[in-house]
Amino acid sequence: MSPHRIGLRLILETALDAVVIMRSDGVVDDWNDRAAGIFGWSREEAVGRILADLIIPERYRKRHRYGLERYLETGRAKVLARRTEMFGLRKNGEEFPVELSISPIQDGESLLFVGYLRDITDRNALNLARIELAHVKQMMAMGEMAASIAHEINQPLAAIATNAAAGLRWLAAVTPDLDEASNALTRIVNDARLVNDARRASEVIGGIRLMFKKENQAAGLQDVNELIREVLTLVRSEVENHRVAIYPELSDDLPQVPANRVQLRQVIVNLLMNAVDAVDAVTDSARAVWIKTEIYDPNYLRIAVEDTGTGIDPQNIDRIFDAFFSAKPNGMGMGLSICRSIIEAHGGRLWATTNVPRGAIFQFTLPRQRETAS
Numbered sequence: 206m207s208p209h210r211i212g213l214r215l216i217l218e219t220a221l222d223a224v225v226i227m228r229s230d231g232v233v234d235d236w237n238d239r240a241a242g243i244f245g246w247s248r249e250e251a252v253g254r255i256l257a258d259l260i261i262p263e264r265y266r267k268r269h270r271y272g273l274e275r276y277l278e279t280g281r282a283k284v285l286a287r288r289t290e291m292f293g294l295r296k297n298g299e300e301f302p303v304e305l306s307i308s309p310i311q312d313g314e315s316l317l318f319v320g321y322l323r324d325i326t327d328r329n330a331l332n333l334a335r336i337e338l339a340h341v342k343q344m345m346a347m348g349e350m351a352a353s354i355a356h357e358i359n360q361p362l363a364a365i366a367t368n369a370a371a372g373l374r375w376l377a378a379v380t381p382d383l384d385e386a387s388n389a390l391t392r393i394v395n396d397a398r399l400v401n402d403a404r405r406a407s408e409v410i411g412g413i414r415l416m417f418k419k420e421n422q423a424a425g426l427q428d429v430n431e432l433i434r435e436v437l438t439l440v441r442s443e444v445e446n447h448r449v450a451i452y453p454e455l456s457d458d459l460p461q462v463p464a465n466r467v468q469l470r471q472v473i474v475n476l477l478m479n480a481v482d483a484v485d486a487v488t489d490s491a492r493a494v495w496i497k498t499e500i501y502d503p504n505y506l507r508i509a510v511e512d513t514g515t516g517i518d519p520q521n522i523d524r525i526f527d528a529f530f531s532a533k534p535n536g537m538g539m540g541l542s543i544c545r546s547i548i549e550a551h552g553g554r555l556w557a558t559t560n561v562p563r564g565a566i567f568q569f570t571l572p573r574q575r576e577t578a579s
Contacts, residue, residue, distance in 0.1 A: 223322040227256045231273060234317060243303075243324050245296030262294045276309075277316075285309060293322065301326050327438055368392045424551075426461040427469060429498055429506060429571070436473045437496075443478070447485045447492075451477070454497040462506055462571045464551055469571075472544045472555075476510040476567050479540065483514025483565065490563065501570050505553070509568035517557060517565045525557060544569075 223240035227233060233251045241247050244260050251259055257266040276282040285307050293303040304323040309316060372389035375382045437451060444451055473496075480494040494512045501507035517525060526545045541555075548555040548569045555569035 223324075225256065225260070225320040225322065227318045227320065229273075229277060229316045229318075231255050231257060231270070233259065240322070243295075243322065244293065259296075260294050262292050262300050265291070290325065293324075327442060365393055424463045424465050427464045427466055428459075428461050429469075429508060430455040430459055432466065432470060433473060433496060433498065433508075436470060436477065440474065440477055440481075444481055447481050449481050449484050449492045449494060451481075452493060452495045454495060456497075456499045459498060459500065459506060460573050462573055464571060465547075468547045469551070472547050472569070473508070473510075475540050475544050479567070480510050480512035480514065480565075483516075484512050486515050487513065504574070505570040505572055507568055507570050509566055511560055511564065511566045513560065513564040516559060516563055519559075522557065522559075526555070 223243045224237045225233065225240050226235040233254055233256045236248060236251055238248075241251070244251075246259055257269050261269055272282060272284065276285070284305070288304055288306050290302060290304055292300045294300055302325050304325050306321045308319050310319055311317075368389045372386045372393070375386035375389065433453060433455060437453065477494065477496065484492045484494060491513050494510065497507075497509045497511070499507050526541050545555045548571070552572040553570040555567070558566045558568075560566045
């Protein structure tokens with residue numbers, strides 16, 4: 206066996222990523238167990254077959270063949286010696302995102318291409334969840350801002366209405382006071398532009414606020430335990446980076462609940478990552494987070510996230526759900542406020558308590574029936 210072959214065999218046996226070796230004619234020369242696990246083809250099934258037919262979605266195969274031919278003719282390539290993202294194809298026909306790096310190796314007179322591939326489904330899903338959460342934060346902040354602006358506009362509108370009513374009273378008196386009535390009407394005329402601007406602004410704001418009403422939220426029956434398992438998969442790599450253990454304690458046979466899946470997932474992600482951040486600051490005790498589900502009473506389910514972190518300052522226990530309040534140095538102060546708004550829009554309740562002997566517990570309820578939520 207040549208030194209190159211020995212080196213390739215060591216790579217195949219020790220690499221943490223999927224490794225695929227392709228000959229210059231596009232045929233699979235070898236691949237490792239990790240590749241078999243990701244793509245579903247055993248080594249015996251894959252070796253000797255056209256690589257593109259096994260792991261590349263059909264719509265990309267022509268581009269793959271063209272790139273290979275161009276490299277063999279000119280030595281120019283766009284994907285060699287750099288990381289790129291693309292889609293792979295499993296044996297069952299499922300497509301999934303992969304991170305890919307390819308290096309050419311000369312083996313005697315033969316040219317081989319060694320591809321290192323990593324399934325990034327979980328990473329992409331977590332990024333998508335973060336993007337969705339950021340979008341929800343922006344939309345909810347817009348709603349809070351709209352409510353504030355509407356309040357400010359309602360003040361001058363109320364003053365105009367008061368002046369109009371006063372003018373009518375002065376005119377309806379037994380002895381009409383024309384001077385006072387004229388003054389009231391003059392104030393209204395002077396504010397005519399404000400009335401028109403306020404009316405237009407009020408209509409726009411009314412449209413924005415309508416987006417956050419409960420009846421406009423798309424909801425379906427959700428399996429809370431399944432959703433939590435999905436979230437745990439999404440955050441797994443980040444949690445491992447913090448060296449925090451998450452222990453799920455999920456009750457069996459929970460009924461499905463009516464909820465907006467995206468919004469509920471954002472609440473769970475936000476509460477879990479807040480707990481991980483709190484535990485990350487602890488160095489002298491267990492670094493653990495528990496997420497639990499149970500039937501709270503005949504009408505509600507309860508989901509709780511418990512941590513052994515730094516806990517909640519008693520002075521802030523009543524403020525942590527306020528918009529723009531944050532105990533984190535760089536926090537926006539919108540996460541918990543938005544989580545509470547989402548849960549309340551679903552007919553539930555979100556609250557926080559102190560854990561024993563240390564840490565915090567964030568828990569929320571969800572109604573089991575649509576009638577309860579309404």
